[in-house]
Amino acid sequence: MCGITGYFSFTSPIDKSLIKQMTDSIIHRGPDGDGLWLSENKKMGLGHRRLSIIDLSDAASQPMISPDGRFAIVLNGEIYNYIELKNQLVSTGYTFRSSSDTEVLLALFATEGPACLQKLDGMFAFAVYDNVKQELFCARDRFGEKPFYFNYSPNQFLFASEIKALFAAGVTKEVSSKFVFNYLLYGVSDDINEPANTFYAEVKQLEPAHCITVTSDGKIIKQKYWLLDYEKTININISEAIEQYRFLFRRSVERRLRSDVPVGSSLSGGLDSSSVVLEVNRIKGQSQIQKTFSARFPGFVRDESRFMDLVNNRANVQPVSIFPTADSVMRNLEKIWYHQEIPFGSTSIGVQFEVMKAARDNGVLVLLDGQGADETMAGYTFYRNTYLNELRNSNSGRYQSEVKALKETHQLTMPAEGMKQKILRSGLLPVQLLRNLRKQIIRPDSSFFLGIHPDLVREYKNEPSPFPVFESLKEHLFFSSFKIGLTDLLRYADRNAMAHSVEVRLPFLSHELVEFVFSLPNTMFINEGWSKYILRRSMEDVLPTEIAWRKDKVGYEPPQTDWFSQPQYISIFSEAQEYLMAEKVINRPNSHYLWQHLMISKLLKTGAL
Structure with missing residues (x-):
């Protein structure tokens, strides 16, 4: 695992010191060494901070260049099946200089191009520059275990493992007010409709299971290379x-x-x-x-x-x-x-x-x-409700069996079917629509909005909720x-x-x-x-x-309620709420959302709305 950075200029040559500045900002990701590389035309630069895990020798250092000099790669993460892939390549006559998984990935990409992604078992974010085509190819693993952030403008494409490296290159710290609203109201940090967006307006993220190609004239082509089919069910005992x-x-x-x-x-x-x-x-x-x-x-x-x-x-x-x-x-x-x-x-x-x-x-x-x-x-208890709703509509016998088991084996009392469930089962009107309509018609200063400042509410109250109503258990899991x-x-x-x-x-x-x-x-x-x-x-x-x-299901839980009653926490929560009221982010304190207020205050002190 490491930290990677890159700078692709579509106009003039770049300054190598800027790549170093970006890479130095994430030294914690790789304290064992660093590397910088510039293309011959000096329009593409790659940076790397190394945490030595597989092959500790200098032969595994990055950026790594293919034997013919065509490709340059930086990789953050691990290719777990690199031994199997290496054996396949050796059988075709390929010779390796190191024992690293990076060299295997480089060789596989040189041989198969983007199709190599289908063969990878790993967590990764990597970038490969093609000196012949003068194109940059970037990819992120299927679940998003490894980060990949980027900034794109008509003149350049910057990428890094962490946002701070983009800031080191001069990317602005403008905070997205929509993300602030959604975090305060729903507690979410992602935009399900525009998943490339982040809390910072000028910072994007490459979505999991996606890859992009950036051309020398500034065109970006994005593709999804893997999609889990959650609707398929096999016959198996x-x-x-x-x-x-x-x-x-x-x-x-x-x-x-x-x-x-x-x-x-x-x-x-x-x-x-x-x-x-x-x-x-x-x-x-x-x-x-x-x-x-x-x-x-x-x-x-x-x-x-x-x-x-x-x-x-x-x-x-x-x-x-x-x-x-x-x-x-x-x-x-x-x-x-x-x-x-x-x-x-x-x-x-x-x-x-x-x-x-x-x-x-x-x-x-x-x-x-x-x-x-x-x-x-x-694993979470809230999946039970989704499953029971699915069974109620599709298999009444199994539904009764599960309800009985929850009562007898797990000593859980099932709540009576509420209006939402009845409407959902009737098919008269989607619950999601009702939820969004309610949000649109209530007043901006209503308690529904948890004390968020009415000005911020007016701007985003008509946006749909990020949480759909799930028709099946697998849809919810997906x-x-x-x-x-x-x-x-x-x-x-x-x-x-x-x-x-x-x-x-x-x-x-x-x-x-x-x-x-x-x-x-x-x-x-x-x-x-x-x-x-x-x-x-x-x-x-x-x-x-x-x-x-x-x-029982605990989930890595500290005694947070007790901690929050201690003076040092009461003090920082109070300061955070006063700051957010002064900035017109909230219009009143809310003792149930102290942590969310603290987080947004820290975000805004880093950037600005």
Whole structure:
């Protein structure tokens, strides 16, 4: 994993010092070395900060040039199946100078062009310049694990792994008022209708599973190279599904263990991280001690230490625990903001920041993590309602069975069907339309808008809600995986890890595994009230029973409510709200949205509306 930058001028030659300035701003992403490259006509420049993970020698340094001098590449991320791809290329007569995955990707692109994307199992953002065509090709991985930001104007195209590198090149910091409105009202950081947009008007992002070609005369051609088919369902029984899931999950973990530096795992005690830790243990056995990294909150009712200990005691591990506090998160707040760059969800991101630091402090540069399982296998409790609504309309027998299981096995009382559900089932009027109509007719100073200043409300109150009403469980999972939900978590993890020069790898986001999971019947997502049913069944012989069949869902939760009652937090929240009222972003304080107000105040102090 590394940091990459680039500057493509469509007019005059560029100054190499500007590329260095951009690259130096993200030194934390790659403390092991840097590299700069200019094309012969000096209109294309590439920059790279290196975090050495695979092939630690100078032969793997970037920017990397093809043997014939035609192509130059910078890569951020990892190509996990590089060994298999390399063997294929060697069989055709290709000779390699290094053991790096970057050289494999470069050779594959030189051989197959953009079609090579279909063969990649990895997390990546990369750029390749073609000296013959004088074109720049850029691509981002299927889920957006690795970032790729850019700025485009009639004279130039700039790109970087982080927004701050674009600012270092002079890109303006104008904040999008629409993003501020949507974050304050809905808590979202993405625009589902224009996903390339960001909080900053002059900064765009390359969407996951997309690639672009930039020509020397300034034309940009964008393509989507992969689309998950969530409507396809295969005919398979549970035994066959378990066998295939185990195969794909193990292969994903094995590939993500490929490294020339120590690899560890984060462990929360939940189903997902525990599955990763114990699958690694099953692969490695006694040959290698795995370090696990956990955050604990002694005395907190939601502390998961008991479950962490169950996993650590079962595996050949060396556990490392940290104990974040209100003070420690507060001390790190400015650093976290610097690395996150845009609003982030809660103090749990501060806890994750400390976990990543602990990994680096203990000599672990690669960390496996369980992210992605909840969004792809219905781990969150709110998916139950979507599934029940789907069953109510399509399979009344199964619907009654699931409701009974939720009541008896999980002691959950199902709410009575509300007006929204009745209207949705009747088909008389889409609920989404009703929701948007309501927002348009109510007054800008209504409590519906949570204290957002009426001037800002008037500007955007007619915009549609970013949250649709889902007709099926898989539609909801697809939305969470690719629109709003997982995209935020991937950004948090990348920035927190890179702040400490650590690489995070996510076995649950193997695209082959996700494609298989989404092809399964709904009963393998939620079954008799049990979420992530296929994962539970596939790992039940490895996991402690208390974890395999846990009923509660915690999700990396610190005692945030208690922390917010402490004086240092009360003070910064008060300052943030006073600032936002002075800037006419809100017109009154709102004690339920303190964190959102703090985040927007920090954003506006970085840029300007």
